[in-house]
Amino acid sequence: MVRLQPDPFLNELTNMFERTTEKGSVWVTLKHSSDKSKLKRDKMKTAGEKIEYKCLVRATDGKKTISTMVGVKDHQRFQSSYATILKTRMTALKKRERKDKRKAADSDKKQDPKKQSSAVKPSN
DSSP: OEEEOHHHHHHHHHHHHHHTSSSOOOEEEEEEEOSSOHHHHHHHHHHTOOOOOEEEEEEEOSSOEEEEEEOTTTHHHHHHHHHHHHHHHOOSOOOOOOOOHHHHHHHHHHHHHHHHHHHSOOOO
16 A cells, blocks of 8 residues: 555546546545554553544555545645545436426326326217
8 A cells, every 4th residue: 555645645546536437446435543553642642742633545446555644734625626536537426316396296287187087988
């Protein structure tokens, strides 16, 4: 696994999405982390030092795995860039079909006269 800085990570993530456009998937996982071992965290807690938690972001396409650590200071910028990449690259998702209330009501009204007309027998 390759750990990159946030900007090269976003560039490589874009490349992964481009490679898997025709066939394949990209999995992205998020996890909070302090980037310290448990032993170091315990020592820092007992010493009263503040532990800076970061967000660990991993991405894989099945062949290559990349990751990055995003701190509190870079979080807003990273999140906006990440969201932009996801919006542009998730083109295979289908938009949800919604029924319009008026159309549904009109179709119900149209069905009712058909039932009434079939119930009335024409006289010769």
